[in-house]
Amino acid sequence: MMNIADTRDCAFEAFVTNLGKYNEGCLVGEWVKFPVTNEEMQVVFRRIGIGRRYEEWFITDYDCPDTAIGKVLGEYESLSELNYLAGQIMEMRESSEFWQAVLDLGENTGSVQELINLTENLDCFDYLSGVRNDYDLGYYWIEESGCYDTSSLGALANYIDYESFGRDIRYEEGGVFGDNGYVRSNGGRFVDIYDGDIENIPDEYRVSSPALPVRSAVTRQTEQPER
Numbered sequence: 619m620m621n622i623a624d625t626r627d628c629a630f631e632a633f634v635t636n637l638g639k640y641n642e643g644c645l646v647g648e649w650v651k652f653p654v655t656n657e658e659m660q661v662v663f664r665r666i667g668i669g670r671r672y673e674e675w676f677i678t679d680y681d682c683p684d685t686a687i688g689k690v691l692g693e694y695e696s697l698s699e700l701n702y703l704a705g706q707i708m709e710m711r712e713s714s715e716f717w718q719a720v721l722d723l724g725e726n727t728g729s730v731q732e733l734i735n736l737t738e739n740l741d742c743f744d745y746l747s748g749v750r751n752d753y754d755l756g757y758y759w760i761e762e763s764g765c766y767d768t769s770s771l772g773a774l775a776n777y778i779d780y781e782s783f784g785r786d787i788r789y790e791e792g793g794v795f796g797d798n799g800y801v802r803s804n805g806g807r808f809v810d811i812y813d814g815d816i817e818n819i820p821d822e823y824r825v826s827s828p829a830l831p832v833r834s835a836v837t838r839q840t841e842q843p844e845r
Contacts, residue, residue: 628652629704630682632691634662638672647678652704659697659825669828686721690729697825698816699730705823706737716745719796725803734812742806749800755793756784 628651635647648662668675677695682688684707691700710717720743721727726736749755757780760766768775787793793802812818 629707630680630684630687630691632677632681632695632700633679634666634675634697635678636666636668636672637674637676639667640676640678645678647675649681653701653708653823654825656825663828673828675827684718684721686724686727687733690727690733695730696816697827698819698823699734701825702812702819702823703730703734703737706734710737710740713740715747715796715798716740716743716801719743719745719794719799719801722796723794723801723803726808731812731814735808735810738811739806739808742803742808743801744804745799745801747799750795750798751781752784752788753781754784755787755800756780756782759783759787 631649631651633647633649635645639646646666648666650659650662654662663669663675666675676693677691678693680688680691682691687703707717717737717740720736720740723743726732726739746755746758749758756778760768760778760780760783768778771778788795788800791802793800816824
């Protein structure tokens with residue numbers, strides 16, 4: 619079973635909505651915290667009337683602290699994939715700073731499937747905590763990395779332009795600065811662990827549904843779900 623006990627009790631929330639009721643002019647749904655167990659999700663379905671007269675659902679809104687992830691999440695995402703992604707994010711609680719920096723880099727962030735695989739490939743990235751600008755990056759490489767011996771420069775060492783050197787390194791590596799550090803791809807082999815087949819999602823994250831979300835356009839406008 620999933621153990622998601624933490625000061626942060628979920629990765630994100632989604633407002634799961636009864637589509638039939640929505641098309642009748644009523645917003646009937648419920649905020650769901652992910653990851654969620656299958657049993658908990660079945661209770662939500664019953665509360666919002668899915669599985670009896672109404673079978674179709676979609677997601678009206680998200681509450682996601684990660685902007686890069688929030689931009690990807692759509693109305694018709696698989697609940698199992700959302701659950702898998704959320705579970706992976708919660709498992710990275712102790713390295714959340716690193717994860718945020720990798721998201722800022724923007725590689726493999728175009729879909730829920732890509733994000734799931736990104737969580738499995740963090741070893742393809744290097745992270746320098748506390749390196750927040752070009753000066754810090756240049757100083758790290760020249761003074762702290764062990765790649766250069768500045769002791770032989772004598773007084774000339776006082777004229778090193780750390781900022782310019784760091785900027786050149788950043789351009790060459792294609793790295794980015796996050797809120798708390800610098801991240802770059804290290805050229806490691808990125809492996810797609812998840813192929814997009816729901817059947818290959820670990821059992822503890824799979825959510826069964828009375829019906830799949832309808833992928834037709836929803837045109838009726840109604841109020842946003844209340845938090």
